Amino acid sequence: MTKYLGVHETLEAHEILTFKNVCLTKSHTMSGLAQDEELKALLAGDVEVNRAHIQQLQELLTKQEALS
Structure with a gap:
């Protein structure tokens, strides 16, 4: 894996991270409602x-920011 992500790759990683956060919130909330x-x-x-997945993405983005 390369040490640097392009701007578009970083933005896409942020989009995936946001999506995963929504998925986590929904699954956690629905598990309380499910019978x-x-x-x-x-x-x-x-x-x-x-x-x-969120942890992996955060690590990737944190390392990316540290290298910049």
């Missing part, structure tokens, strides 16, 4: 996956 245990388990798994 079906299987659905709750799926939503809980989605929350964990989204948290991991």
